[in-house]
Amino acid sequence: MAKKKITKVEEGTSSQAEPKKFVPTEEAKGKATRLRVIAGLLWLLALGAQAGAIALLFKQPVNMMWIIILIAVDLALAVSGSILWKKSNRLDPASKSNKFMFFMQSQLGLVVAVIAFLPFIIFVLGSKNIDAKQKGILGGIAAVALVIAGITGVDFNPPSVEEYTEQTARVEELTGKNEVYWTKSGSKYHLYDDCHSINRDATTEIFAGTVAKARELKNITELCKFCENRSVKEKEAVPVSEPEAESILEGVLETIEE
Incomplete structure (x- = not known):
C-alpha cells in the first residue's frame, strides 16, 4: 500500500468568540451624567444643611426646632441624591x-450619608451649649437620619459592566x-412575550427592550428560568435541514469507503 500524504492542520483560534463587552449608548451616558450632576448638587446642599445645623449649636440660646428642620432637610437631600446616583449607575455601570x-x-x-451626618453627631456630643437631654434628642434624630440615608445609599445589588456583558451574551x-x-x-x-409568567389576564402591558433597558427601568437582574429552559429545548429540537442531512450522509459514506 502506497504511503499516504500527511497534511498537518494548524490549530486556529477558537470558534467561540468572546462576549462583546457592554458599552452604554450615548443617550444612556448622557442621562447618567445629568443624573450624577444633579445628585452631586443635592449632596452639596445636604452638606450645607448640616453645616447650618452645626453653626446653630454655637448660638445661644440653641434653637432646637431649626436644627431638627435642618437635619430633616439634610436627610431629604441626601436620600434624593442617592436615588438618582443609583439610577445613573444602572445607565452607565462601573467595571469590577x-x-x-x-x-x-x-x-x-x-x-x-456618613459625611452628611456623622460630623453633626460628633459636634452634638461634644457641645457645651446644650444639656444631656438636648444631646440625646438631637443625637438620636441625627443617628436615625444617618441610618436611613445609609440604607438608602447602599446598592445591595450594584450593576457592573461584566454583569451586563454576561447577561446580554446569554x-x-x-x-x-x-x-x-x-x-x-x-x-x-x-425571552418570550407569551411566557405564562407575564402573559396573564392580570397583565395589561408588556415592555420590550434590551437587557440594559430592563435594568435601567425596573432594575431587573434575573432571566426567567421557564424562558431559558424553553429556549434551550427549542434549540436542541431544531430539525436538521435537507442540505445539512445530505452533507452528513455523504460524510458518513466517505468514511465507510475509506
Whole structure:
C-alpha cells in the first residue's frame, strides 16, 4: 500500500468568540451624567444643611426646632441624591476590574450619608451649649437620619459592566438578539412575550427592550428560568435541514469507503 500524504492542520483560534463587552449608548451616558450632576448638587446642599445645623449649636440660646428642620432637610437631600446616583449607575455601570473604584461608584451614597451626618453627631456630643437631654434628642434624630440615608445609599445589588456583558451574551446566545420582555410588577426579564409568567389576564402591558433597558427601568437582574429552559429545548429540537442531512450522509459514506 502506497504511503499516504500527511497534511498537518494548524490549530486556529477558537470558534467561540468572546462576549462583546457592554458599552452604554450615548443617550444612556448622557442621562447618567445629568443624573450624577444633579445628585452631586443635592449632596452639596445636604452638606450645607448640616453645616447650618452645626453653626446653630454655637448660638445661644440653641434653637432646637431649626436644627431638627435642618437635619430633616439634610436627610431629604441626601436620600434624593442617592436615588438618582443609583439610577445613573444602572445607565452607565462601573467595571469590577478596579475594585476600589467599583466600590466608590456603587456605594457613594453610603459614603455621602456618613459625611452628611456623622460630623453633626460628633459636634452634638461634644457641645457645651446644650444639656444631656438636648444631646440625646438631637443625637438620636441625627443617628436615625444617618441610618436611613445609609440604607438608602447602599446598592445591595450594584450593576457592573461584566454583569451586563454576561447577561446580554446569554440572551443573544439563546435568541440571537438582545431583546427581552418584562412587566411593571415583574422581577424577571423574559425571552418570550407569551411566557405564562407575564402573559396573564392580570397583565395589561408588556415592555420590550434590551437587557440594559430592563435594568435601567425596573432594575431587573434575573432571566426567567421557564424562558431559558424553553429556549434551550427549542434549540436542541431544531430539525436538521435537507442540505445539512445530505452533507452528513455523504460524510458518513466517505468514511465507510475509506
